[in-house]
């Protein structure tokens with residue numbers, strides 16, 4: 001079992017200060033646990049404890065020996081994770097903040113166990129943060145034999161004229177570039193909308209049955225793993241409801257069948273979902289990648305930058321001496337070369353502006369929270385840390401197709417189109433990851 005001050009479900013340190021942070025245990029439940037520890041064997045009734053939560057009385061009853069945080073409680077009992085309980089760890093002032101995600105070392109050690117298990121792996125990646133959430137040397141970690149199905153999430157945010165086969169080709173190409181070969185299948189999914197989730201699951205179950213194995217879902221933090229699991233549970237519940245009405249057989253709801261089980265040798269549990277025909281699906285904890293923007297932005301700014309609607313496409317023609325300001329989060333400066341088209345793909349909440357290269361840093365600081373946002377305030381801007389610049393040269397491929405995407409991890413990207421060559425400097429605060437890739441569109 002997990003140590004006493006840790007959640008039995010996910011292993012994070014329990015706390016009763018903030019319901020918005022991981023590991024939250026309502027104060028009344030804490031009090032009851034303390035009473036129980038002080039007077040073992042005595043029955044403590046809820047009336048002996050103040051502030052008894054009325055909404056979740058079972059939580060109190062269940063905590064005598066194994067305390068679970070509110071998030072895990074809701075996940076196991078209702079099959080739902082309240083998004084407000086998933087606050088990213090910040091690398092700022094509040095160092096006491098715990099994270100429900102794992103350090104890279106622990107994550108790796110956890111996953112290495114999969115080498116010894118015969119399993120099918122559903123590997124979730126975020127199309128908006130493909131490089132930022134890509135787990136390096138995944139093949140080495142999970143072994144060479146286990147089939148990997150790549151679930152490319154958040155595809156609902158892509159512009160509607162983007163062709164699936166183009167995305168798939170691009171994904172396979174990028175995976176190969178990063179050393180991940182022989183992928184079993186690529187599924188373009190949307191956990192939020194449920195797009196292709198059923199197909200992906202059917203594919204995974206088919207392979208798992210053939211191999212007499214289970215299915216493991218893995219992925220970095222924020223790729224949408226919880227949303228995926230919730231969607232899956234909803235689908236299974238619907239299916240069971242359907243079969244119940246047909247056969248009039250009473251079966252337990254899947255959310256009740258969700259259980260947690262410990263990965264041996266760790267304090268962290270995985271969520272187990274029985275899929276029938278002796279195939280189980282396990283959800284493993286997410287890895288917090290060091291350059292994820294979510295480490296640096298506060299909740300309000302994060303909501304603003306993480307695209308929630310289809311990204312907005314805006315084009316600017318920029319030549320030497322000009323700059324493109326992406327809120328107060330990034331800046332692309334044109335040092336020399338003929339004018340190119342810069343097409344930005346960001347959440348409509350991210351304000352993208354063309355401007356002058358001269359005094360661009362001062363311009364950014366002057367307009368934070370106003371013309372340039374997010375961040376919403378100078379304080380939030382400060383938290384992003386020092387800025388760094390990276391020079392790059394792009395070779396145009398003519399006006400018909402973009403030659404390069406400059407990707408801002410988790411935010412979106414800027415596609416370059418033009419002819420001849422152009423010299424740029426991409427400036428970002430420490431907290432924002434930048435990658436270049438072959439153009440997606």
Ligand code: GDP
Pocket residue numbers: 086153154155156157189190191192193219220221222223224225226227228286306307308309
């Ligand atoms: P986890 O850390 O991997 O469990 O990620 P979450 O499930 O908490 O999702 C992180 C963020 O991405 C949340 O704001 C979700 O609403 C959002 N998200 C997850 N899946 C999708 C999706 O398919 N489409 C869109 N648009 N957003 C998604």
